[in-house]
Amino acid sequence: MAAMFTVEHLKKSFETENGTIDVIDDLSLSLEEGRFLCIVGPSGCGKTTLLRILCGLDPPTSGTILINGSPPDPRKQKFGVIFQEESLLPWRNVFNNVKFGQEINKIGASDEIAKKYINLVGLEGFENYFPHQISGGMKKRVAIARALAVDPDIIMMDEPFADLDAQTRWILQKELLSIWSQLKKTAIFITHNVEEAVFLGQYVAVLSKRPAKLKTLINIDLPYPRSRLAAPFISYREKIIDLLREEIPSIS
Amino acid sequence: MSTVRSYLRSAKSIVIGLASIATFLILWEAVTRVVNSPFLPGPYSVFLAFIQISTVGDIDGYSLGWHSAVSLYRVLLGFLAGAVTGIPLGLFMGIKLTVKDVATPIIEPIRFIPPIAWIPLSIVLLSGLTRFTFLIWVGVFFPVLLNTIAGVRRTSITLVNVARTFGADNNAVLRHIIFPSALPEIMTGLRVGLGIGWMCIVAAEMIGGDPVGLGRLILKYANFLQIDVVIVGMVTIGLIGLAMNYAILLLEKRMFRWRVEVTT
Ligand SMILES: Nc1ncnc2c1ncn2[C@@H]1O[C@H](COP(=O)(O)OP(=O)(O)OP(=O)(O)O)[C@@H](O)[C@H]1O
Ligand SMILES: [Mg+2]
Numbered sequence: 344m345a346a347m348f349t350v351e352h353l354k355k356s357f358e359t360e361n362g363t364i365d366v367i368d369d370l371s372l373s374l375e376e377g378r379f380l381c382i383v384g385p386s387g388c389g390k391t392t393l394l395r396i397l398c399g400l401d402p403p404t405s406g407t408i409l410i411n412g413s414p415p416d417p418r419k420q421k422f423g424v425i426f427q428e429e430s431l432l433p434w435r436n437v438f439n440n441v442k443f444g445q446e447i448n449k450i451g452a453s454d455e456i457a458k459k460y461i462n463l464v465g466l467e468g469f470e471n472y473f474p475h476q477i478s479g480g481m482k483k484r485v486a487i488a489r490a491l492a493v494d495p496d497i498i499m500m501d502e503p504f505a506d507l508d509a510q511t512r513w514i515l516q517k518e519l520l521s522i523w524s525q526l527k528k529t530a531i532f533i534t535h536n537v538e539e540a541v542f543l544g545q546y547v548a549v550l551s552k553r554p555a556k557l558k559t560l561i562n563i564d565l566p567y568p569r570s571r572l573a574a575p576f577i578s579y580r581e582k583i584i585d586l587l588r589e590e591i592p593s594i595s
Numbered sequence: 596m597s598t599v600r601s602y603l604r605s606a607k608s609i610v611i612g613l614a615s616i617a618t619f620l621i622l623w624e625a626v627t628r629v630v631n632s633p634f635l636p637g638p639y640s641v642f643l644a645f646i647q648i649s650t651v652g653d654i655d656g657y658s659l660g661w662h663s664a665v666s667l668y669r670v671l672l673g674f675l676a677g678a679v680t681g682i683p684l685g686l687f688m689g690i691k692l693t694v695k696d697v698a699t700p701i702i703e704p705i706r707f708i709p710p711i712a713w714i715p716l717s718i719v720l721l722s723g724l725t726r727f728t729f730l731i732w733v734g735v736f737f738p739v740l741l742n743t744i745a746g747v748r749r750t751s752i753t754l755v756n757v758a759r760t761f762g763a764d765n766n767a768v769l770r771h772i773i774f775p776s777a778l779p780e781i782m783t784g785l786r787v788g789l790g791i792g793w794m795c796i797v798a799a800e801m802i803g804g805d806p807v808g809l810g811r812l813i814l815k816y817a818n819f820l821q822i823d824v825v826i827v828g829m830v831t832i833g834l835i836g837l838a839m840n841y842a843i844l845l846l847e848k849r850m851f852r853w854r855v856e857v858t859t
Contacts, residue, residue: 400756400759417760421762424756426757428753430754433776433854443758446771447762474853
């Protein structure tokens, strides 16, 4: 299958008062259509920066990124991006939040499609609730439904479950996998939780500390659904933790 | 349980409020009896003057209702002018910091010139309705502008990014993210602006052709040294201002339920 997504020799640096800081240095990566890639890396290594470049919010300093053969541009391509922070519009209820992406995308907002994705993430009956009236986990579900409702070419998530409690996170991981296996969307999922990465990803890209390079790309050759207690799962997990440990010598 | 308690509390505060007004009126009446001056009328003679002006009208035949309506019309014109100029400029200055940097040194000193200080200049340059509108506008414009800028500045970057990743252009970001998220502040600016604009009415009507408007009523009767009517005019201005403020507050509460509950 052709790569739907390639990054070649990506560099990103920022000019600050204290000089130039290199955040991403010579990162190359590619992913085929319909695959699920997790990206892990030490805190502050440049994961969010990478995601912002991938979805066209920031330009790279140098290097090329191609998504379906062209540089990322949210006005020409359809992206479903889920941010780590609260990203629902507080003045819109759940239903209108899910419709928001469609409205912007000029694909014509459809009530049926919004309903379909609200049901898919299990929020039937909460259409008229406002963001401040629902839990953190439910807000993430709304954000997922909103991203999916534009029928994106690719869905990108930046530590979407990081600030949820462990139980909610596990439930949402399972649901995300089931949604992904139904829709077969290309997915990029950033996390610093190694177990989450091994549970979700077909591939796990391990980044080095800043400036971020691709340290290793690991193919997680385990069928879904995965058991967190199975020996191969644990050995993948330990392997990645060891790789990360090399990047942060202070953790021993 | 808590609703019963809050009901009791609001009933209690209404009783206290009424008692406080009654005490004030009694004290006022007592002071006027002691001073016993024709220039300090008591609440009862003010009430009689109120009935007189409301029903019969003033010496030119204009009733209190007509004075109020004319003043309201003038203030609303100035208010509209303030909103139509303050909101777009505020959005623009909030979004483009260079525009803000250019405009601030001009706007900031002007902001501290009170509407009254504009009167001589406006007498020379403007006349009639344009003068009323301009003087009210001076009061309305700055609170609307400054609140709009503040509202734009507190727009969440994340929400802007969400819109951008869905392909929003600058227009869509303004319409779907910046404007709705600044709207509570804009409404606050409009409410404060309307209050200040209304308080400028006497200044705006200080010089004028036709003898109508609450400001003119007050000045006319001040010349006659008929203080009871002057007080009728003052109290009417106060009550109408209060009513307008309260009406917008209610509207704000309804519109921004999402925000009231978030912040409390
Ligand atoms: N606009 C910017 N200007 C200057 N420096 C920046 C900018 N954006 C990010 N950085 C720097 O780039 C580095 C990486 O930031 P980034 O947010 O991408 O890290 P991250 O891997 O997402 O971290 P975390 O795991 O904590 O989310 C940080 O050192 C940060 O200070
Ligand atoms: Mg990050």
